[in-house]
Amino acid sequence: MANNKILLLGAGFSKNWDGWLAKEFYGDLLNRKQIEASFELTHLLRDHKTKGGFESVLEYLQRQCELSYSAKSKEMLDQFQAAVLETLADMNKGFVNQGAFQFELPQKGGIIERDATVSNFMAGFDAIFTVNQDLLLEMHYLDVNVSAHSMNRFTKAYMPAMHEMPDPGRILKDWLKVRWKPAAAEVGKPLAARMQPYVKLHGSAGWLDANNEPILVMGGNKAGMIATSGILQWYLQLFEEFLSRTATRLVVIGYGFGDQHINEAICAAGSGELKMSIIDPLGEDVIKNAPSRFNNEDRDQLFGLVRGEETQTLGKIFDGSGSALNRLRRFLDG
Secondary structure, eight states: OOOEEEEEEOHHHHGGGTOOOGGGHHHHHHTSHHHHTOHHHHHHHHHTTTTTHHHHHHHHHHHHHHHSOOHHHHHHHHHHHHHHHHHHHHHHHHHHTTOOSSOSOOEETTEEOGGGSHHHHHTTSSEEEEOOOSSHHHHHTTTOOOGGGTTTSOSEEEOTTEEEOOOTTOSSOOTTTOOEEEOGGGTTSOOOTTEEEEEETTEEEEEEOTTSOEEEOOSSOHHHHHHTOHHHHHHHHHHHHHHTSTTEEEEEESOOSOOHHHHHHHHHHTTTTOEEEEESTTTTHHHHTSOTTSOHHHHHHHHHHEEEEEOSOHHHHTSSOOHHHHHHHHHHHO
16 A cells, blocks of 8 residues: 655745745844834844744734733734735745746756656645745646646645635736635535645635635744634644554655644654654754754654655755655655
8 A cells, every 4th residue: 555645844845946934034024114113023023033033023912912902012913913924925926936846957868857856746745734824836836737746646736625716807817916715615525536635734825714814823822823713723634634644654844843733743643654754954953953842752752753854955856866856755655
């Protein structure tokens, strides 16, 4: 029986296409009008620069609203969230200008190695999960025909129970303006046949709930926020269910192990047949360098699941030389 193959992506994945890591949001946010106009927000951003960055600021502001709600605390939270959303939007603009999603097509003996491309590698997974909220994959992978490289299991990737809102005034698709809403009737239902699930665990830019509020999970109490969203609750359940399947191979690219609910889901499945390979400049040490609030028992358990690491960039892994990509394939099939 073939292994169950899962891909988990974090900000380090998008970084390969000039996406920004959380720490790189800092310089951009400092220049946002909402931050410039507020001494308090500027001070908070600087104070939390080495304490978790902008998400730590969000966590602080969210807690202030919960503990001592006032018009002032709500205004500061709203201003900071608006600045973060603008920064995310500007990062997405950069992805529009990326052109091709692939790196330079790898060659071997002068022959293009089309099997050694990022899209083809991704097509081999039973499901793709991400904590990212950017639009990189929507722009460059979601509509790709993946049938040839998924052994005809999938035609393309899709976001379960999420539907693109029609825009009669738009002729050409502008990903920066596309809006999505969840279909409540489809939440919890069987996944679509011959479609590869692409699951955004923390929501996304462009997602709106029934009240036209953004579906974005940022800051401290992510598990609590997820619990208030039917679509995100189901998405987390899907992640847990895929992880718990027999003979599971999990490849993690660019996730810094900073989200406790994600770590707990991986650890809970670790008592079964789960094995993990990590692609990150730090390799498996990214677990050791995760935030200090990390549960140490979980940290040890995660280390115990690691059966492979790659510290090279994706550009190097998919350059056609074959060695690192062959190691990944051996991990997935072994």
